[in-house]
Amino acid sequence: MLKNYSSAIKFYLLGFHGSKGLHIIFFAAFFFLYSVTLMGNIVIIMMVCGNKRLQSPMYFFLGHLSVLEILITSVAVPLMLWGLLLPGMQAISLMACGAQLYLYLSLGTSELVLMGAMAVDRYVAVCHPLRYNIIMNSRTCCFLVIASWLFGFLFQIWPIYATIQLTFCKSNVIDHFYCDRGQLFKLSCDDSHFTQFILFLMAVFVIIGALIPTIISYTYIISTIVKIPSVSGRRKAFSTCASHFTFVVIGCGSCLFLYVKPKQTQAAEYNRVASLLVLVVTPFLNPFIFTLRNDKFIEAFRDVMKRCSQLLKD
Template sequence: MMSNPSRATEFCLSGFPGSQGLHHVLFAVFFLFYSVTIMGNTVIIVIICVDKHLHSPMYFFLGHLSAVEMLTTSIIPMMLRRLLIHEMQTISLTACVAQLFLYLALGTTEFALVGAMAVDRYMAVCNPLRYNTMMNSHTCLSVVTGSWVFGFPSEIWPVYTTFQFTFCKSNVLDHFYCDRGQLLKLSCDDTLFIEFVLFFMAVFIILGSLAPTIVSYTYIISTILKIPTASGRRKAFSSCASHFTFVIIGYGSCLFLYVKPKQTQAVEYNKTVSLLISMLTPLLNPFIFTLRNDEGKQAPRDGVKSCCQLLKD
């Protein structure tokens, strides 16, 4: 722990409190979740690539969303190591910068993709005759490329500014990754202004991508309610239900974590919501988009049948 006002060159991640036995239990649970997350999202990407029935804009966006979800979980292996060896994890300043930047940049990319998927569902339900023309391969590729390009540059300044402060109070981060709020908490400088700037940036990024989602689903719900038959309404809703469920979980947790004026608030609060974002949301992604979607459920079955047929031959 640092006691002099020098610039930190490394940080110690305290992780989770509790006994070694509790840490081993948490390791088993989190390792299971992490394994299922990686396997589930990998299966989604592979199925989308090989199944011609899933070569549509919706699944094109979903494939990239699954890739982002897997990359977002890159903070989990270090957390698992900390639980297994039951000692404070040390991370260099450079690694801390890279970890925070990747985590925030991928999160921003994810928001952009989720907004794009909402607009895609709006076109599919509200403008079905123009859907194939408007959502062609060129448009989809441009939207996905724009989402990735927007996600990374937009987080350069916030991360750069965060690490311009002098962290002299301590070098112990009471978290399982390089959380920005905990970093600002260790600074001896006045961080109030930059916290408000970061707050407004979070509002712009999160609510900026949430706005087209809200508008799209307002029109979608209005259109679905006008469908005369119950089977027609059910079919239209089923094509949007998985995405809508993901929006509620993903945006809900991020709004609680980032859209607040005070970035340095309650540690346990931040840990819980961060765990929800980095582990639970990516874990639920494969189940939400396959179990709530007829095409998603049928594709794995077709894949298994094809593999069995190849083995027989």
């Protein structure tokens, strides 16, 4: 379309292929998932902040995880929904594109680090229950949360800078519903193989770095659970870790599928499906994974609902 896009004012997001009717179906489905994601994670945050039963490190981390999930999905999904309603392609400036990508990657990195911290928390709870409150005190928990946020936002500065410094000369149409880095590399006429390889190594470092404490923690957790003599004791110990382990499998699996690849310029459909897993499906599942089998959370939620019903009757 234009000949040089390194100073281009706008890119155009192609969004989803298909007819207008198909777009309406997509809009209804994604709007439902996004609404449930917001409501579910907001409920978790409110419960963690306002219920005395949930004042423990596990729920402290869960509250921050819910905040990250809301922010991650809100970075791209509202724009995607707006694009499904409007005819044609959406325009987005280079700086807005870079800002969206930076927020998405930074928040995602922070979430991976936080998942690793939650694995360590579960290890201390199962393997050292008598010293749990001493080790996982409020200072330690705050340090881990702050460190995860800072690491995520500092770690992604160079990757975004390297991406927006590319010379875009092939097209200004991004075949995606948000500013996907792989599609931006496709539009560049620079030799970006080295940059892509460095980004691959950085993605491996973050994801494997989050998995290592998780794998080590669950190795000790499983060995401890096996030694518990009673069946009820083993079940109780396992239930404290099952939700986190499930979330790690889904979250890290999606990130491995999307980012751990030597070439960032994968097929558009591949990136689109993987991005939907990370941006829509995983945040939607988070409230159900952490609450449906959590007896303490369910009891606390029932108490809140009873109080609300009593207030309404009065």
